Amino acid sequence: MNTLPNTPTRVIFITAALLALSACGGGGGSEDTVVIPPPVDNECSNTNVNSLCQNPVPSTAKFENFEPATPSVPVPAIVTNNGFVGTRIFVKITGSDSPDPLTGAGQQVLFLGEVSPSDNFSIPVHVPLAETSLFYEVFSDSSSDDIVFGEFLL
């Protein structure tokens, strides 16, 4: 059964529906049909003072929420100074969130793996701007070696 009202009300209804769809991202269409969205009135109708349309920004505005960082871990010094006996050396680099003591969840690992014991270790990571420091652990394959913890300030 057709549940739409009769013409011309139906035409107005359909037009309104298409406009509503278009405003939030278009109303669909086939691959072969190019549908250029109708020009949108550039006047901002949103009166919220925090809305983007009320707040044009300069062309130089940045929108990044992450920043690159390259933490470096002094692996040889740590291995030597702590008298490691293990032959395989591992590094873990994490964000500042501590793991849940019961489940271990919540800690954000940025790097985990085996590294050369004879070279400082550094890698590129990508961290939220709000992060102020990163942490590292150096450990080995030997239960005689305790984990060595450290911190990088960003």
Added chain:
Amino acid sequence: MNIFKTLAISTGLTLVAMTIALPAQAQTYMSTKLKDVVTSGTGTINLFSAANGSKQPNPTAATVEWLRQNNGSGLVFAVDVNEAANGTEKASSQGITVKSAKVVAVISGVTYEFTEFSTRTQASVAEGTSTARSMKYTLIGDSGSSRITSNTSSDIYGSDFDATLRVEVPQSLSGASSVRLLVTLMVTNVALGDPEAFYDYTNGFEDVAIVTASDAAYLDGIQAGQAEAPLVIQTSAIELLPSSTIYLPAVDKYYMVTYEDQFPNPGDYDFNDLTVGYRVYLELNNANKVVGIGGVGYLVARGGGFDHDWFLRINLPGSTSGSGVLNLYAPGSAVPASGYPRTINLTGPLNLSVFEHTATLWVDPGRNFVNTERDQAIIDGHRFTFHVTLNSPMNVSQMPAAPYDPYLYVYNTKYEIHLDGNPAVHPLSRNTADGLSGYRDASNYPYAMIMPEDWLTPIEYIDLGEAYPEFVEFIKSNGSTKQDWYMRPNLNAIKNNTPDKWKW
């Protein structure tokens, strides 16, 4: 006929018949799911008792001895790793640590213990409350898979067994009256986070099967769950697989890329026309060179009516080559969608067409959008994974910077939408022909942004600035203040589609 000749022919025929019969006899011994399980971290598994529903009869001493010989003087067990998918463990990757495993056999009234065991993977983990880690054997798997072995009569066929545990048994078990496998899993110090949190065990039971060499090789070959597991160190020295991984942005955190798809016209700034969560990992060899690239992601919201393809492009150097696979999974499915996995033949930049025709791929019946309307129930989105092995190790410094180039091709407009600074690359797009080289509107807002995982999509038609009152201040300060603006949304303006809902 000479009676001796008759006898010889008869004997010969018998021998031929026996020779023909032997392989048939051998094939009657197949992998068998056992009745006992590992539960609460321990298991005493009777090898002579098949599980209810097993396709095989109860194994006998002859069966076990045949399997021992078949596996080169050892017994091999398949384990279905069945952990609670919490923390860094998830349905697609779970792990446990084996503290000890031994086979105990009673032969002619004498008890023999065989304690030398191994698995295919190891990790350096700390036990109990210790803060000292050491190498331990691990078992890694995933959930919900259906193993397809060559022999449909094997209990491995159609099962979700994951990894293998091998116990060396140099002595014949043909006369055994009892053979048991005793397994103890390790309590790891989960307070340290990973790798302990991943390789812990919960109270869930793990199924066990005794397997043939061919089924063991099959399970070892698929390496279930390993691509997403932390610190996977292959036990075999022959397999020089990577043991180090860079996680971007983090092991269990995702980039949220979100779009306004009206480009080049202004949108409504709700930044939810398509939202995808994705992360990438780089596998390093022991020389700290990149040998593999992988990723995982989900469709999170679709608040636009246009039809898109979503791509993930990593602008690798032109000399890069490699091969791999792209998988797509329908919501909640552990089985790849029809047409997947797709082969990736990498030459130069990696350009993955991941979510194709989003308007028809992901639909909430009776709704125009998915996960963006105020009164709309949240539904799972599709999931993708990819992994590429590089033909030649590459310096980390040669890798382009994260978050790479996640972009949208909009069928309706034939425009593509990238993050700032990325060129148009889609062969069908009109960006270049129309002289559009950037992705900012008249108010200098972008059409695509990367958000941290904690960011939640605004409800349909609600301006991002209205949903997040500190966002504009953050932008106007050039990112120097309110850097965690996304942590303080207007709760009435965002869809509470938190990561625990869309990561399945």
